[in-house]
Amino acid sequence: MTVEIMDPGLPRKLSGKVALVTGGTSGIGAATAVLFAAEGADVVITGRRAGLGKEIVDKVTGCGVRGAYVEADHTKLEDCERSVTETVRMLGRIDILFNNAGVVMQGTAESTSEQDWASLMNLNLTAVWRMSRMVLPHMRSQGGGVIVNNASDWGVVGAENALAYAVSKAAVVQLTRCMALDHAAENIRVNAVCPGDTFVQRWLEKGYFEASDPVTLEQAKAEAAVGLPMKRFGKPEEIARAVLFLASSDSSYMTGQLLVVDGGNTAR
Secondary structure (H helix, E strand, C coil): CCCCCCCCCCCCCCCEEEEEEEECCCCCHHHHHHHHCCCEEEEEEECCCHHHHHHHHHHHHHCCCEEEEHHHHCCCCCHHHHHHHHHHHHCCCEEEEECCCCCCEEECCCCCCHHHHHHHHHHHHHHHHHHHHHHHHHHHHHEEEEEEEEEEEHHHCCCCCCHHHHHHHHHHHHHHHHHHHHHHHHHHHEEEECCCCCCCHHHHCCCCCCCCCCHHHHHHHHHHHHCCCCCCCECCCHHHHHHHHCCCCCCCCCCCEEEEEECHHHCC
């Protein structure tokens, strides 16, 4: 993972801010955590893989800011609560929440089991609601804050053989819009980034695609070359820059909006 450090003579976009990034041990979450740090934010990341968490924290603190890792499984209410309380305890506040933790699942209405549906919704949707609800009192007491939700381009268009995943992301889109309206007057902005196919190393790991077989790098690249207008996958760092825009004052008059970063996929 490489993140371009800005000119040290320029002001950093997130100086003095505290960010909490769920699912921050790899992929889009890790890239965003490091970019936030490069832009001056103190960053707490969560995830289930402590070894990777410590590696990302080292990259965060290497940017000259404070960083910490909280081991958490966001399907569990108590882990969501602990992520928020530990962030406030260690860093004093929460200015930015990036709800990034999630899982991909393939399957149709018939092939998706009751258990798979429930577990996916618990992480992709319920955890987003829980984490958002838990940070609201802190943001309100501070006079404002920003929530960015990781949705998907499949949250705004139909998807084949990915029913539960697409439905969960469509629900995140609506959650984003409703929360934005509920909290706009409190100076709490809520937006969503909607990535298209983005290459993350976990695609190649056994068990990442729940209820399906893992894909090979060659299969994934072949699919991208045929199916995507730009003929390539997005990079986690490219999505991270969109998240930074939504988290910073560059988007200060935006709330309830979707920023689609999908290489042109939904333009068709």
